Amino acid sequence: MNLVLQLKNDAAKLLLSIMESRQDTDMAERIMQNIQPSYLVNAIRQAYNTAENKELMEMLEAAADEDADEDEATPHEVGHNIYILAYQLSEHNKELAHLLCRGFSNEASRISDPALDYYSKRTAQIEVVRYNRCLERIVFQVPPICNYLTKTSKLKVLYTAERDEQGSKVTDFFSRTDDLFNEMIWQKKLRDNPLLYAISRNMPLWANIVFRLAVICNILVGFFYPFPTSEPEISLTLSVMLWVALIISAGVVYLVPNSKTVIVIIVLMIMRLKLSCGMSFTLTLIGFAQVLCKGMYLISYLGNRGFKRENLKKDFDLFYHNAYMVACILGLVVHNFFYSVLMLDIVFREETLLNVIKSVTRNGKSILLTTILALILVYLFSVVGYLFFRDDFVMEVDPTPPGRMTLDDFVTGISGVSGIIPAVAESDTVSGMVTDGMKEACAAYSAEELSALTIDCEQLWDDTKCACIAPASSAVESVPEEEEEDGPKMVRMCDTLFLCIVTTLNQGVRNGGGIGDVLRSPNTSELSFFPRIIYDLLFFFVVIIIVLNLIFGVIIDTFADLRSEKQEKDEILRNTCFICSLERGAFDNKTVSFEEHFRMEHNLWHYLYFIVLIKVKDPTEFTGPESYVYEQVKNKKLDWFPRMRAMSLFSDEAENDQNEFRDFKVSLEGIKKVMDGLSGQLNELKDQMTQQRKQKQRTSLLGGITASQSMGGGGVSMSSATT
Numbered sequence: 001m002n003l004v005l006q007l008k009n010d011a012a013k014l015l016l017s018i019m020e021s022r023q024d025t026d027m028a029e030r031i032m033q034n035i036q037p038s039y040l041v042n043a044i045r046q047a048y049n050t051a052e053n054k055e056l057m058e059m060l061e062a063a064a065d066e067d068a069d070e071d072e073a074t075p076h077e078v079g080h081n082i083y084i085l086a087y088q089l090s091e092h093n094k095e096l097a098h099l100l101c102r103g104f105s106n107e108a109s110r111i112s113d114p115a116l117d118y119y120s121k122r123t124a125q126i127e128v129v130r131y132n133r134c135l136e137r138i139v140f141q142v143p144p145i146c147n148y149l150t151k152t153s154k155l156k157v158l159y160t161a162e163r164d165e166q167g168s169k170v171t172d173f174f175s176r177t178d179d180l181f182n183e184m185i186w187q188k189k190l191r192d193n194p195l196l197y198a199i200s201r202n203m204p205l206w207a208n209i210v211f212r213l214a215v216i217c218n219i220l221v222g223f224f225y226p227f228p229t230s231e232p233e234i235s236l237t238l239s240v241m242l243w244v245a246l247i248i249s250a251g252v253v254y255l256v257p258n259s260k261t262v263i264v265i266i267v268l269m270i271m272r273l274k275l276s277c278g279m280s281f282t283l284t285l286i287g288f289a290q291v292l293c294k295g296m297y298l299i300s301y302l303g304n305r306g307f308k309r310e311n312l313k314k315d316f317d318l319f320y321h322n323a324y325m326v327a328c329i330l331g332l333v334v335h336n337f338f339y340s341v342l343m344l345d346i347v348f349r350e351e352t353l354l355n356v357i358k359s360v361t362r363n364g365k366s367i368l369l370t371t372i373l374a375l376i377l378v379y380l381f382s383v384v385g386y387l388f389f390r391d392d393f394v395m396e397v398d399p400t401p402p403g404r405m406t407l408d409d410f411v412t413g414i415s416g417v418s419g420i421i422p423a424v425a426e427s428d429t430v431s432g433m434v435t436d437g438m439k440e441a442c443a444a445y446s447a448e449e450l451s452a453l454t455i456d457c458e459q460l461w462d463d464t465k466c467a468c469i470a471p472a473s474s475a476v477e478s479v480p481e482e483e484e485e486d487g488p489k490m491v492r493m494c495d496t497l498f499l500c501i502v503t504t505l506n507q508g509v510r511n512g513g514g515i516g517d518v519l520r521s522p523n524t525s526e527l528s529f530f531p532r533i534i535y536d537l538l539f540f541f542v543v544i545i546i547v548l549n550l551i552f553g554v555i556i557d558t559f560a561d562l563r564s565e566k567q568e569k570d571e572i573l574r575n576t577c578f579i580c581s582l583e584r585g586a587f588d589n590k591t592v593s594f595e596e597h598f599r600m601e602h603n604l605w606h607y608l609y610f611i612v613l614i615k616v617k618d619p620t621e622f623t624g625p626e627s628y629v630y631e632q633v634k635n636k637k638l639d640w641f642p643r644m645r646a647m648s649l650f651s652d653e654a655e656n657d658q659n660e661f662r663d664f665k666v667s668l669e670g671i672k673k674v675m676d677g678l679s680g681q682l683n684e685l686k687d688q689m690t691q692q693r694k695q696k697q698r699t700s701l702l703g704g705i706t707a708s709q710s711m712g713g714g715g716v717s718m719s720s721a722t723t
Helices: 002-018 027-032 037-052 053-069 073-091 095-101 104-110 114-121 144-148 151-160 170-175 176-190 195-198 203-225 236-256 261-275 279-305 316-332 336-349 350-360 364-388 405-413 422-430 436-442 447-451 464-472 495-509 527-576 594-601 604-616 625-635 649-720
Strands: 124-130 135-141 395-397 489-492
Touching: 002 027, 002 037, 002 073, 027 073, 037 073, 037 095, 037 114, 037 447, 073 135, 095 170, 104 336, 104 395, 114 124, 114 144, 114 625, 124 604, 124 625, 135 604, 135 625, 135 649, 144 176, 151 176, 151 527, 151 604, 170 176, 176 195, 176 279, 203 261, 203 336, 236 261, 261 279, 279 316, 279 336, 316 336, 336 350, 350 364, 350 527, 364 405, 364 495, 395 436, 422 489, 495 527, 527 649, 604 625
Parallel strands: none
Antiparallel strands: 124 135, 395 489
């Protein structure tokens, strides 16, 4: 049996090497003249059945151990080589193509044949460009290690690959092949650890559970905080109803496992825990489950990415998930309000919201420079306001609530020195708390000067004379001050340039009409009336209309660009080939549709599998095309990828040319037949004319002889009569 398998394997390899790099049909037709199509299909099935027969395989392995031949081919390898040979021959033989169910419309019938289905799933084809710029189809066996490539990585490559100037994504795809190959190796090692693999393969499940638990925690905190210390007692009837509903929902989840039934049972469990153990214990239990599930997610993430340090050093996603884990722990241990931070995960999960954030960060430099320009303009308007309109910066403020710390109290608590804030210093001065420095300054003024002093000390609190009013008028009978009203009061907001800048920035930018909406309205008789109008209008047009709208315009335009790029990317994925960049319209009215071309001829993952094949295969066993691609990959060249070309399009053109040539040949044959008929008729006519000419000559000759004979007879009669 081993010799038979080896003979079949060698014969299949020999025929494949003969057909290698040949695009004509002569060699395939010569091979099919000596091999029946049914024989090839039966050989494939026989090899598959041999490989699936355990007893026969044990006998073959025992025989192989006795022979100690390392190059012994397995039945699956033999069957695969024969299948590849039959696959290539089926391009030139319709009967063999029908037996292999190779037609795209017959893939459902392929499932009925386990042998053909087994080998077809492990066989791929690609098209490469050779040195002579001709396309060549390569059919190969998919390496087993390619089965370890995860679906998440496939989607990431498909949706995040960058296009080059020609609109092709091949360059970015080729740069990721090494990482994808390393991921296949790691996933193969991961299968050796069943526990880690069981956790890692359910990474999307852990992510969904963590997010839903975060939503539940925030709902409980938002509706029930602060939590009561004791829960009210519930009736026995309600308790029994909850238990019955919980048991019924558990049975429904077991029979119909879907997201809706799971949500129902979770809600019932939370209600049961809340009524039995209290809201605080329920939230703690949910938070602990959230930390546990997030830990599972981190393990699965590291399990899929690999634990290599170079893979984790610049991984932003890992940093994000670690920060999320810290927020979960803080919400569980420190305070429940930390759970509110977890809701920002929706931005990371939804691409639309992520584009909203990117609309600010993508053109962050432009927005930052425009913001700096706005601050400079606000600073200039603040300087003008401080110089010319200081008295107009009077605003109404509410009194400080009892028990709230003021800024002076804060500074006093830090430095231990009071009187730092001007308003507080003014109050102390008026009440008679005069320092030694003030007493020395007051000695320079006489009592008459101080008594004649009529100045508003509330406006000039830092004048030395104001500090002397209290001691100078100490002889005057003190009048008890009226208690301050609890209502709002007017405060000057531009006594210092810094306070003027803060007021202009805070009040001017936030108001729709600019700084003019909050300043004192001047009287028409004042000299500053028209300058104030110019000041307010300039601030409104320059800062509010121009600068702020520039910032908003940059953000809105960036978001629109991101949305257009997403739509364009989706359009390209639907209607453009990833490899050759041919559009869907190029395959209209062709023998191969765009979907068939994208799935069979230029399948993205088939090219990755072929690159993996030349990485794992022994270079001494390379075929001609494999050696060519190996050199191209080694030198990081992309010339072997087809660009704007496909063999199916060229085959259609060649078939059209062949049909035209066939029609022309038929026409020539018809004309030849007509010419042959005309030449036959001419020959017949010529023969007839020749016969007629001969007949005339014969007739004329016979007529001459008869005439001579008749003349000879008349002469004899006349001579006899004369006699």
